[in-house]
Amino acid sequence: MSSLLRIIRFTRSLNPLYLAIVVCSVLTALAGLAVPFIIGRATDVVTSAVNGEMSAGDAVRAVILLALVLLAVELVNTVVSNVGGWFGDVMSNRLRTILSVRYYDKLLHLPQRWFDAELTGTIVARLNRSIAEISMFAKTMSNSFATMLITTVAVLGISAYYYWPLAVLLLIVFPVYVWLTSLTSVKWQKLEGEKNEQVDIASGRFAEVIGQIRVVKSFVRERSELSDFSRRFWSTDATTRAQSTHWHRMDVLRRAALNLVFFGVYAIIFVRTVQGAFTLGEMVLLIQLMSMARQPVQSMSWVVDSSQRAIAGSKDYFRVMETPIDERTAAMLAARVGVRDTAGADARSGAADGDEPGTRTGGLTTLSEHPDEAALHPVAGAPVVAFRHVDFAYEGDADVLHDIDFAVARGEKVALVGESGGGKSTIVNLLLGLYEPREGAVEVVGHDSADLPLDVLRSRIGVVFQDASLFSGTIAENIAYGRPGAGEEEIEAAARRANADTFIRRFPAGYEQIIGERGLKLSGGQRQRIAVARAILKDAPLLVLDEATSALDTKAERQVQKGLDELMEGRTSLIIAHRLSTIAAVDRIITLDEGRIDEIGSPAELATTGGIYAQLLALQDSGQTKRLAKYGITG
Numbered sequence: 122m123s124s125l126l127r128i129i130r131f132t133r134s135l136n137p138l139y140l141a142i143v144v145c146s147v148l149t150a151l152a153g154l155a156v157p158f159i160i161g162r163a164t165d166v167v168t169s170a171v172n173g174e175m176s177a178g179d180a181v182r183a184v185i186l187l188a189l190v191l192l193a194v195e196l197v198n199t200v201v202s203n204v205g206g207w208f209g210d211v212m213s214n215r216l217r218t219i220l221s222v223r224y225y226d227k228l229l230h231l232p233q234r235w236f237d238a239e240l241t242g243t244i245v246a247r248l249n250r251s252i253a254e255i256s257m258f259a260k261t262m263s264n265s266f267a268t269m270l271i272t273t274v275a276v277l278g279i280s281a282y283y284y285w286p287l288a289v290l291l292l293i294v295f296p297v298y299v300w301l302t303s304l305t306s307v308k309w310q311k312l313e314g315e316k317n318e319q320v321d322i323a324s325g326r327f328a329e330v331i332g333q334i335r336v337v338k339s340f341v342r343e344r345s346e347l348s349d350f351s352r353r354f355w356s357t358d359a360t361t362r363a364q365s366t367h368w369h370r371m372d373v374l375r376r377a378a379l380n381l382v383f384f385g386v387y388a389i390i391f392v393r394t395v396q397g398a399f400t401l402g403e404m405v406l407l408i409q410l411m412s413m414a415r416q417p418v419q420s421m422s423w424v425v426d427s428s429q430r431a432i433a434g435s436k437d438y439f440r441v442m443e444t445p446i447d448e449r450t451a452a453m454l455a456a457r458v459g460v461r462d463t464a465g466a467d468a469r470s471g472a473a474d475g476d477e478p479g480t481r482t483g484g485l486t487t488l489s490e491h492p493d494e495a496a497l498h499p500v501a502g503a504p505v506v507a508f509r510h511v512d513f514a515y516e517g518d519a520d521v522l523h524d525i526d527f528a529v530a531r532g533e534k535v536a537l538v539g540e541s542g543g544g545k546s547t548i549v550n551l552l553l554g555l556y557e558p559r560e561g562a563v564e565v566v567g568h569d570s571a572d573l574p575l576d577v578l579r580s581r582i583g584v585v586f587q588d589a590s591l592f593s594g595t596i597a598e599n600i601a602y603g604r605p606g607a608g609e610e611e612i613e614a615a616a617r618r619a620n621a622d623t624f625i626r627r628f629p630a631g632y633e634q635i636i637g638e639r640g641l642k643l644s645g646g647q648r649q650r651i652a653v654a655r656a657i658l659k660d661a662p663l664l665v666l667d668e669a670t671s672a673l674d675t676k677a678e679r680q681v682q683k684g685l686d687e688l689m690e691g692r693t694s695l696i697i698a699h700r701l702s703t704i705a706a707v708d709r710i711i712t713l714d715e716g717r718i719d720e721i722g723s724p725a726e727l728a729t730t731g732g733i734y735a736q737l738l739a740l741q742d743s744g745q746t747k748r749l750a751k752y753g754i755t756g
Contacts, residue, residue, distance in 0.1 A: 128255055128435055132219050138212040145205025150271035152198040153413065156191065161406030163187045168401045213260035220252045224438065230446050233555040234516050242328025243321045247441070250317065251434035258431035269417035276414040283407060284393060287386055291414055294382040298375055298418055305371040310432065312364040316357045317437065323353035379418060386411055500567025504528035505663060505693040506552065511561035513547060520559065521547055523717045534694040536704045538734060539713030545697045546587075549667050552695070554578055565663075583661035585669035587697075589648035591640035596625055597632040599640070599651050603659035611658060618688070619654035621647070646674065657688050664694045701737060710734055 163184050170180035228244065273295070281288035330337055330346050337346060387408070394404040507528040514520040522544045529535045537545040550556050551563050554575050563570045570578055583603070591599050600615055601607045612632065616622040624647055628634035640648045653669060666685065686706070698704045705724050712719040712733040720732040727734040 127439070128216075128220075128259065128431075131223075132216055134219070135212055135215055138208055138215070141208045142205050142212060145201050145208065146265070146268045147271055148201045149198055149205065150268040150275070152194050152201065153268070154272065154275050155194050157406045157409035157413070159187055159191045159194065160409065161402040163191075163402075164405045165400055165402030209260045213256045216259050217252050217256040220255065220438065221248065224248055224252070224441065227442055227444070227446075231444055232446065233550070235444060237515070240322075240325035240329060243325030244441075245328060246321045246324030247437050250320070251438040254427075254434035255431050255438065258427045261427060272413050273417055276410050279410055280407070280414075283399070283403065284389065286389060287407070287411075290382050290386050290389075294379055294418060297378050297382075301371060301375045301378065305368060305375075308367050309364055312360050312367075314436075316360050316364070317434075319353045319357050319360075321437075323350050326350065326353075379415070383411065383415060498566075503564070503567025505531050505533075505566055506695065507564040508548070508551075509562045509564060511551065511558045511563060513551060513556065513558050515556075521716045522551075522558075525561070525716075525718060527711055527718065527721060529693055529695060531693055532691055533709065534689055534696065534707040536696045536698045536707040536710045537713060538698045538704060538710055538737070539719075540715070543713040544716040545713060546667055549584070549665055549695070549697065552665065553582060553584070581661050582663045582665055583656040583659045584665045585649075585652050585656045585667065587668040589640060589645075589652040591636060591643075591648055591651060593636065593638045593640075595630075595633045595635055596628075596651060599636065600632075600654045600658055603655055603661075607658055612654075615654040615658035616651075618657050619650045620683075621650040621654050624650075653685065662692060664689055664692050666694065666696045668697050704734070 166175065166180050166183045166187070169175040170177055175183075277288050277291055280291060326346070327350060337343060390399065390404055390407050390411070393399050394401065399407065508525045511522055511525040512520050513522040513525075525544075525548065527535075537548060539545055547556075551558060552565075552570070554570060554573075557571065565573065565578060565581070592602070596616075597609070597612050600612045604611075609632075613622060616625055616632075625632055625634070634642075636642045636651075640651065643651070649669070656664065656669075669685065694707075696704075696707060698710075704710060707724065709721060709723055710727050711721050712727070714733060720727055720730060720734065722730070724734070728738055729735065
C-alpha cells in the first residue's frame with residue numbers, strides 16, 4: 122500500500138481531480154443509500170393499504186410520490202456517476218502522462234552504463250505495463266473507493282440503529298475478509314513479479330528482433346527466435362496456474378466466511394420480522410442494506426487483485442526512478458534552473474515525490490535546447506582537448522585504456538589509429554562525458570570535463586559516429602537535430618557540403634521525405650552523409666569523426682571529405698581513422714596498441730619509425746587487405 126500512497130504523493134498535482142472524483146463518489150453513495158429507505162417505505166405503505174390501515178387513494182398518492190423521489194434519486198445517481206467517470210478518465214490520462222514523462226525524463230538523464238545493461242524493448246515494455254496497471258487502478262479506485270467506504274460505514278450505523286447484533290456480525294466479516302485477503306496477496310505478488318520478469322524479457326527481445334529483422338532473416342533464425350519467445354510466455358502459464366490456484370483456494374475460504382456471517386445476518390432479520398420487531402418495510406430495507414454491504418466486501422478480492430498488479434508495476438517503475446544519476450548530470454540540472462543544492466541531492470538519489478509537471482520531474486529538469494556556451498571560458502594557452510594519464514574500465518571489467526596522455530591544440534587535426542577494440546571509440550565516449558575515467562582527467566579548453574555541465578560540454582562538440590544513428594522522421598528533421606531552430610536554407614547548405622543534396626532532391630518529398638526507423642529507407646552511404654550534414658549544421662568548435670566515412674564508396678568519400686575538410690578548417694578535430702587516405706591529411710597521428718599509446722607524431726614522422734602506422738602503410742602497399750581489416754583500414 123505504501124507504493125500506491127507514493128504514487129498519490131508523486132502526482133499531487135492531480136489532487137483537485139482526486140477531490141472531484143471523491144465528491145462524486147460520496148454523492149453517488151448517498152443516492153444509493155436512499156434507495157432502500159424509499160423502497161422500504163413504499164413496502165410499508167402497500168402493506169398498510171392491503172391490511173386496510175390506509176385508504177387506497179392515500180396509498181396510491183404516497184407510492185406515486187415515493188416513485189417520483191426514487192426516479193429523482195436514480196437520475197442524480199446516473200448524472201453524478203457519469204460526471205465522476207469523466208473526472209476519472211481525465212485523471213487517469215493525466216496520471217499516465219505525468220508518469221510517462223517523468224520516466225522518459227529520468228531515462229534521458231541516466232548514465233550510459235545503465236543502458237549498457239538494459240534491453241531497449243525491456244525498458245519500453247516495463248513502461249507500458251507499469252503505467253497501464255497503475256493508471257487503471259488509480260482510475261477505478263478513485264471512482265469506487267469512497268463509495269465503498271461510505272456505504273460500509275453507513276450500513277454499519279443503520280444496522281446498529283435497528284439491531285446491534287447485525288452490526289457486530291458485519292464488524293466481524295470485514296476484518297476477517299481483509300485478513301484472509303492479505304494472506305493471499307503475499308504469495309500472489311511474488312508470482313506476479315516472476316511473470317512480469319519473463320514478459321519483460323520476452324518483450325525486450327521482441328523489440329530487438331523486429332529492429333534487426335534483416336539479420337534474423339538472413340541467418341534463418343526465425344524459428345529459434347520464435348521458440349525462445351514462446352518459451353518465456355508459456356513459462357508464465359505455469360506461474361499463472363499456480364497463482365490462480367492459490368488465489369481461488371483462498372477465495373473459497375474468504376467467501377465461505379462471508380456466506381456464514383451473512384447467513385446469520387439474514388436469519389436474524391427474518392426471525393425478528395416474524396416476531397414483529399421489524400415491519401415488512403424495515404425487513405426489505407435491511408435486506409437491501411445487507412446486499413449493499415455484501416457488494417463492497419465481495420469486491421475486495423477484485424480491488425486487491427488490481428492493487429497488487431499496480432503495486433508490482435509501481436515497484437518496477439520506482440526501481441528505475443530511484444536509479445541514481447551521476448554527479449555531473451545532477452550538477453547540470455541544478456545549474457540549469459538555479460535550484461538549491463538540495464535539488465541536486467534529490468536528482469542524485471532519484472525521484473522526488475510530488476513534483477509539479479513542467480518543473481523538476483522526478484528530481485530532473487527539462488533542459489534548454491540551447492545551453493549557454495559562454496559558461497565555458499577557455500583557459501589562456503590551454504589545449505582544446507587533453508587526456509591526462511587516463512585509465513578506464515567498463516563497469517566490472519578490466520581496464521581498456523591505460524595511461525592515455527595527449528593534448529590537441531586549437532585548430533589541430535589529430536587521428537587515432539589502432540586495432541579494432543583498441544580504445545579509439547572509448548576515448549570519444551570519455552570526451553563526450555558518456556563515461557568517467559577511473560583514473561586521470563579529461564580536459565576541455567583547460568577545464569576538467571568532470572567539472573563542466575554536460576550540456577555545455579556536449580554543445581561544443583560535433584560528432585559523426587560510425588553508425589549514422591538517424592531517427593524515423595524527415596531528412597530535414599534529422600539534419601537539424603543538432604540545431605532545431607535552423608532554417609531551410611541552412612539545412613540545404615549543410616546537405617550540399619556533405620554531398621547529400623543531390624540524392625535528397627531525388628526523393629518525391631525531397632527534404633520532407635520520411636526515412637523510416639533508423640533511416641532504413643536510405644542506403645548506408647546516404648545515411649552517413651545525412652549524419653555528416655547534421656554535424657556540419659551544428660557548427661561546433663570541436664569536431665569528432667568516429668570513422669565518419671566508413672559507409673561511403675571511394676567517390677562519395679572524396680566528395681564528403683571535401684566538405685569535412687572545409688568544416689575542419691580552423692577547427693580542432695579528433696578523427697578515428699578508417700582509411701589511410703584520410704590519415705595522411707592530419708597534423709598528428711596517435712597510434713593505440715591494446716589501450717595504450719604506442720606513438721604520437723606527424724604522418725611523415727611515423728611513416729619511418731617502423732610502428733603501427735608504418736606497418737599499415739607497408740601492408741597497404743603490399744595489398745594485404747585481411748591484415749589491414751584488423752585495424753579497420755580498407756586502404
